[in-house]
Amino acid sequence: MRNLYAIYRKELAHYFVSPVAYILIGVFLIVAGFFFNIILASAIQSAFSAQMQSTRFGAPADFDVPGAVSRSFLGLLSTLVLFMSPLLAMGVYAEERKRGTIELLMTSPITDAEIVLGKFLASLTLYAIMILPTAILLGFMNFRSDPHLPWRMLLIGYAGILLLGGSLLALGSLISSFTENQLIAGVLTFAVSLVIWVIDAGRHAEGWKGDLFGYLSLVRHYDDFTRGVVDTSALIYYCSFIFLCMFLTVRSLESMRWRRA
Amino acid sequence: MIEVQDLTKTFGERTAVDHISFAVNKGEILGFLGPNGAGKTTTMRMLTSFMPATSGTARVAGFDVFDNSLEVRRHIGYLPENPPVYPDMTVESYLDFVARIKGVPAEKRAQSVTDALEKTNITDKRDELIKRLSRGYKQRVGLAQALVHDPDVIILDEPTVGLDPKQIIEVRHLIKNLAGNHTIVLSTHILPEVSMTCDRVVIINKGKIAAVDTPQNLTSQLKGGQRIRVEVKASEQALREQLAQIPGASRVQTEPAPVNGHVLATIEASEGKDIRSAIAAKIVEKGWPLFELKGVNLSLEDIFLELTTDDAAHAQQAGKSE
Numbered sequence: 059m060r061n062l063y064a065i066y067r068k069e070l071a072h073y074f075v076s077p078v079a080y081i082l083i084g085v086f087l088i089v090a091g092f093f094f095n096i097i098l099a100s101a102i103q104s105a106f107s108a109q110m111q112s113t114r115f116g117a118p119a120d121f122d123v124p125g126a127v128s129r130s131f132l133g134l135l136s137t138l139v140l141f142m143s144p145l146l147a148m149g150v151y152a153e154e155r156k157r158g159t160i161e162l163l164m165t166s167p168i169t170d171a172e173i174v175l176g177k178f179l180a181s182l183t184l185y186a187i188m189i190l191p192t193a194i195l196l197g198f199m200n201f202r203s204d205p206h207l208p209w210r211m212l213l214i215g216y217a218g219i220l221l222l223g224g225s226l227l228a229l230g231s232l233i234s235s236f237t238e239n240q241l242i243a244g245v246l247t248f249a250v251s252l253v254i255w256v257i258d259a260g261r262h263a264e265g266w267k268g269d270l271f272g273y274l275s276l277v278r279h280y281d282d283f284t285r286g287v288v289d290t291s292a293l294i295y296y297c298s299f300i301f302l303c304m305f306l307t308v309r310s311l312e313s314m315r316w317r318r319a
Numbered sequence: 320m321i322e323v324q325d326l327t328k329t330f331g332e333r334t335a336v337d338h339i340s341f342a343v344n345k346g347e348i349l350g351f352l353g354p355n356g357a358g359k360t361t362t363m364r365m366l367t368s369f370m371p372a373t374s375g376t377a378r379v380a381g382f383d384v385f386d387n388s389l390e391v392r393r394h395i396g397y398l399p400e401n402p403p404v405y406p407d408m409t410v411e412s413y414l415d416f417v418a419r420i421k422g423v424p425a426e427k428r429a430q431s432v433t434d435a436l437e438k439t440n441i442t443d444k445r446d447e448l449i450k451r452l453s454r455g456y457k458q459r460v461g462l463a464q465a466l467v468h469d470p471d472v473i474i475l476d477e478p479t480v481g482l483d484p485k486q487i488i489e490v491r492h493l494i495k496n497l498a499g500n501h502t503i504v505l506s507t508h509i510l511p512e513v514s515m516t517c518d519r520v521v522i523i524n525k526g527k528i529a530a531v532d533t534p535q536n537l538t539s540q541l542k543g544g545q546r547i548r549v550e551v552k553a554s555e556q557a558l559r560e561q562l563a564q565i566p567g568a569s570r571v572q573t574e575p576a577p578v579n580g581h582v583l584a585t586i587e588a589s590e591g592k593d594i595r596s597a598i599a600a601k602i603v604e605k606g607w608p609l610f611e612l613k614g615v616n617l618s619l620e621d622i623f624l625e626l627t628t629d630d631a632a633h634a635q636q637a638g639k640s641e
């Protein structure tokens with residue numbers, strides 16, 4: 059435990075020493091805020107037209123603004139995360155390998171698993187710090203809505219984005235452990251993210267192909283979370299994915315011990 | 320403290336370490352001497368439990384490096400060729416981190432860090448960012464990290480490379496002071512370093528051990544008979560022929576001297592014979608001006624070259640003057 063904490067602490071401190079983390083978080087929040095604005099405005103617009111329609115045609119005027127906004131916004135976040143996570147994760151192992159500090163870690167009395175877990179938790183923490191301020195946006199909107207969404211729904215939505223992000227970070231870290239070059243790791247992770255995105259698009263296809271893609275899609279499982287539904291199968295899916303990536307990362311570290319100087 | 324038996328490491332077809340065996344006693348300083356690519360770093364990586372061996376065993380502090388990897392790592396401080404430092408950390412926070420992952424208990428950590436800083440003489444840099452330190456200081460931080468948990472065994476891979484002469488002396492002093500309390504293995508290709516700091520030397524070449532002994536023993540063992548060097552104004556060919564005729568001279572080597580027209584000759588005598596006067600007499604007899612005549616001791620450098628130079632090239636050179 060103590061080793062785990064030591065690694066975690068060091069990693070987290072590292073993130074905040076370089077300007078990269080601050081820039082990423084800043085840009086992310088600005089972009090997210092910008093889109094939130096658009097989504098909210100468009101939802102309010104739709105609410106007004108529904109209102110007008112109902113006075114004219116007598117149809118019910120219910121347009122769930124908070125629901126629509128939160129679903130759209132959470133959906134947007136997932137797309138942003140898909141493309142931001144390579145940047146967060148690319149240096150996790152690549153930089154250590156390049157500096158030779160990985161040799162320090164691997165000749166110290168700590169297990170490879172402790173290294174992997176410590177680093178993962180630190181990257182997850184950074185990710186949470188990046189994501190959670192957006193909750194202020196949704197939270198405030200919900201607070202001012204009448205009727206508002208049950209808060210539990212927002213909670214679940216964010217649990218989902220954390221799981222999705224965690225999965226992508228675990229994947230990015232794994233890829234980072236394959237190389238000494240951060241950029242290669244970043245580009246590779248980005249490419250894999252694109253594939254994931256494409257797989258997700260493929261689930262709209264007909265028949266078994268659509269089903270298969272849907273089953274595999276990292277993003278689809280997230281949809282339920284946006285609706286405030288906690289599907290245990292989705293939970294298991296994400297946890298398994300994260301576990302698999304971490305397991306492979308441990309193996310990747312082990313394989314470093316067998317390589318020539 | 321360290322026992323190595325038949326240790327072997329192959330990378331595909333290449334054998335980096337070839338069935339080496341040696342032991343290091345508690346408190347001893349063992350030098351690992353060898354040309355680049357001899358297998359020094361690979362051996363150290365196996366001792367520190369970083370890399371598993373292909374075959375053979377190694378035990379450190381009684382623990383097998385493969386079966387009890389974590390235990391071994393607890394007892395070893397390791398400084399690789401490039402100090403494994405994090406540039407964005409301060410010296411103190413770096414050493415604190417290393418102390419943590421090496422298992423130093425919380426209550427002892429601060430003191431251990433301070434001690435390590437003092438021993439390596441970098442206390443005044445404790446709040447400095449590592450990336451701002453010069454190479455020499457970075458190396459010392461690397462050394463400090465190998466000491467911070469007060470390990471039984473300290474393994475240093477080329478600890479003085481890149482340091483200025485003053486720092487080199489300091490590091491050597493430090494190493495010598497550490498012996499006794501710690502067992503030290505250091506690798507180097509700087510020969511004087513070995514004779515100055517090490518109790519025993521392992522000469523390794525192409526993955527195999529060429530010799531294991533104290534520096535003094537090695538020097539005297541291979542000294543064999545007397546060696547005389549002369550500087551004479553003569554033709555190289557003629558000088559060589561004449562010197563070879565002296566009774567007791569077993570080998571003659573000549574080469575042109577820096578000064579134009581002069582020749583340097585090294586004459587090896589067979590065991591027990593003093594041929595200095597015979598040499599002087601012969602030179603005078605021939606009427607050649609004699610500029611220098613002195614006895615030469617076989618230095619560790621010569622031994623090193625002798626043991627690690629290809630046999631073919633060596634024989635060729637020997638044959639040239641026979």
